[in-house]
Amino acid sequence: MHNQEEEKIFLDKIDKEIKIEPKDWMPEQYRKTLIRQISQHAHSEIVGMLPEANWITRAPSLRRKATLIAKVQDEAGHGLYLYSAAETMNISRDEMIEQLHSGKAKYSSIFNYPTLSWADMGAIGWLVDGAAIMNQVPLCRCSYGPYARAMIRICKEESFHQRQGFEILLTLSKGSEAQKQMAQDSINRWWWPSIMMFGPNDDASPHSKQSMAWKIKRFSNDELRQKFIDVCAEQVKILGLTLPDEKLKWNEERKHYDFGEINWEEFWNVVNGNGPCNKERLAARVKAHEDGAWVREAAAAHAKKNPRPLKGRLATV
Amino acid sequence: MNELINYTLQLADNSLILGHRNSEWTGHGPILEQDIAISNIVLDLIGQARNFYQYAAVLINNSTNQQFNQSTTEDTLAYLRNENEFKNCLLVEQPNGDWAKTILRQFFFSAYQFYLYQHLQNSNDETIAAIAEKSLKEVTYHLRWSSEWIIRLGDGTEESNSRMQKAIDDLWMYTDEFFEASSYELFAANEGFGAGVSLLKKDWMKKVKDVFDEATLSVPAELKQQIKWFGKEGKHSEHLGYILTEMQFLQREYPNSIW
Ligand SMILES: [Fe+2]
Ligand SMILES: [Fe+2]
Numbered sequence: 252m253h254n255q256e257e258e259k260i261f262l263d264k265i266d267k268e269i270k271i272e273p274k275d276w277m278p279e280q281y282r283k284t285l286i287r288q289i290s291q292h293a294h295s296e297i298v299g300m301l302p303e304a305n306w307i308t309r310a311p312s313l314r315r316k317a318t319l320i321a322k323v324q325d326e327a328g329h330g331l332y333l334y335s336a337a338e339t340m341n342i343s344r345d346e347m348i349e350q351l352h353s354g355k356a357k358y359s360s361i362f363n364y365p366t367l368s369w370a371d372m373g374a375i376g377w378l379v380d381g382a383a384i385m386n387q388v389p390l391c392r393c394s395y396g397p398y399a400r401a402m403i404r405i406c407k408e409e410s411f412h413q414r415q416g417f418e419i420l421l422t423l424s425k426g427s428e429a430q431k432q433m434a435q436d437s438i439n440r441w442w443w444p445s446i447m448m449f450g451p452n453d454d455a456s457p458h459s460k461q462s463m464a465w466k467i468k469r470f471s472n473d474e475l476r477q478k479f480i481d482v483c484a485e486q487v488k489i490l491g492l493t494l495p496d497e498k499l500k501w502n503e504e505r506k507h508y509d510f511g512e513i514n515w516e517e518f519w520n521v522v523n524g525n526g527p528c529n530k531e532r533l534a535a536r537v538k539a540h541e542d543g544a545w546v547r548e549a550a551a552a553h554a555k556k557n558p559r560p561l562k563g564r565l566a567t568v
Numbered sequence: 569m570n571e572l573i574n575y576t577l578q579l580a581d582n583s584l585i586l587g588h589r590n591s592e593w594t595g596h597g598p599i600l601e602q603d604i605a606i607s608n609i610v611l612d613l614i615g616q617a618r619n620f621y622q623y624a625a626v627l628i629n630n631s632t633n634q635q636f637n638q639s640t641t642e643d644t645l646a647y648l649r650n651e652n653e654f655k656n657c658l659l660v661e662q663p664n665g666d667w668a669k670t671i672l673r674q675f676f677f678s679a680y681q682f683y684l685y686q687h688l689q690n691s692n693d694e695t696i697a698a699i700a701e702k703s704l705k706e707v708t709y710h711l712r713w714s715s716e717w718i719i720r721l722g723d724g725t726e727e728s729n730s731r732m733q734k735a736i737d738d739l740w741m742y743t744d745e746f747f748e749a750s751s752y753e754l755f756a757a758n759e760g761f762g763a764g765v766s767l768l769k770k771d772w773m774k775k776v777k778d779v780f781d782e783a784t785l786s787v788p789a790e791l792k793q794q795i796k797w798f799g800k801e802g803k804h805s806e807h808l809g810y811i812l813t814e815m816q817f818l819q820r821e822y823p824n825s826i827w
Binding site: 316547 | 584588591592594595596597598599600601602603604607608610611614615617618621642643646647666667719720721723724725727728731814815817818819822825826827
């Protein structure tokens with residue numbers, strides 16, 4: 252029997268900015284919303300490894316190769332933290348992965364775009380990680396404790412990724428004409444999908460209002476998008492490059508940049524599975540999982556036969 | 569001098585090419601935790617390669633023998649040498665195959681590297697000694713990690729055991745190359761900056777045997793390569809050409825660019 256007493260305690264905590272912890276009572280819808288959001292976020296980290304992993308073997312210098320691998324590896328770590336955070340709400344990683352593979356759970360649509368040049372490693376860092384940070388910094392204050400704590404660790408690394416990405420573009424922008432063009436072309440392709448990462452306009456965003464009330468979300472999609480555009484419109488000047496939006500213009504009255512109309516048809520198309528790489532991305536995850544099945548079975552069988560962990564017994568090495 | 573350069577390049581090439589191969593797993597590992605683990609190993613290997621390339625570049629740039637271009641860097645060495653200039657052993661360029669094959673390749677190489685670097689710590693070349701000493705901590709971990717996986721897979725399920733055994737059948741023939749010295753390795757051992765590779769064989773075989781025993785895998789008969797076809801002398805398998813084509817494409821396509 253869920254009584255009003257418990258609901259009152261819950262809302263009181265939300266009100267006083269006291270974190271909700273796994274053992275606390277919470278409304279079923281709060282739990283569902285968070286599972287949906289955290290697992291979607293975890294899946295995005297994991298699927299998000301693919302477009303960048305695509306350039307690891309072609310990275311143009313040893314230093315770039317190492318930092319790119321480290322970055323993709325960070326994303327795997329983010330996925331791990333987030334799966335663990337979601338697991339505190341009584342759902343297993345296996346279940347979540349199953350939902351990803353069946354298409355029931357979504358991941359960020361941005362990763363359904365292809366990485367076509369080295370400059371994309373820069374544009375993804377600058378714009379995609381950049382947009383992610385905009386979204387995620389407020390999540391460090393999310394009312395659910397485990398999620399908020401995971402986000403604090405993640406945000407530190409994401410801002411490093413963003414600087415790294417910007418630095419890749421900066422190097423290209425100071426390079427040869429061909430490199431400069433490579434950078435501009437990449438920004439042209441990633442800009443619009445990046446600003447779509449904030450989700451639909453506020454009036455078309457079904458879950459937002461309740462999430463704001465529960466302090467899962469702190470700012471609306473449009474607020475965050477505007478903030479991101481304002482920052483990027485300035486940063487792109489340092490690169491000596493441009494954002495592909497003719498309507499982008501400082502509005503002295505609003506103290507914000509005005510910008511052009513977002514192509515929501517494209518957005519919904521990609522969300523619904525028709526982006527350039529939806530099939531490839533999901534297929535790559537499913538393949539890794541299926542190819543790994545015998546490995547996981549073997550590890551489990553061995554652990555069952557040998558309850559003592561291997562580490563101690565091989566200490567002589 | 570040339571021998572020292574070649575010797576250093578060989579150490580670098582082995583680490584780079586194995587790191588490159590392993591990095592093909594990043595994002596595609598069988599378990600998220602192991603995706604991270606193998607990427608860690610990649611980072612160590614690339615770090616080793618960079619240290620050795622940087623040293624080779626110094627040697628080359630200081631060399632009065634001007635058969636090499638001036639202003640050599642770690643990147644010109646990695647990205648602008650041709651197949652026949654690469655000195656890595658054939659094992660490290662072999663395709664990843666399944667997780668069993670990748671693990672076994674890592675295990676064979678890490679065990680070799682473990683005993684090699686123990687010797688190189690005492691190299692009379694200070695830089696080689698210092699890099700070996702620093703890398704040995706990493707290699708020790710790689711060896712432990714890969715040994716544990718050999719045991720898990722060997723003594724896991726029937727399927728994992730037979731996949732391991734298949735991997736052994738595929739890769740065993742490449743291990744002999746470790747212990748057959750090239751001309752610059754012989755020179756290096758005589759001069760005291762390198763290790764006598766044939767002397768590493770006993771320890772390596774014992775290690776392999778111990779781990780295989782625990783993994784319930786059978787150790788193949790010792791194999792002597794009938795034809796001397798050695799990567800360390802620049803004679804590679806067909807695989808290396810594809811690795812380099814992919815790896816070097818940007819540097820070749822946009823020469824003299826800064827990345
Ligand atoms: Fe991330
Ligand atoms: Fe990131």
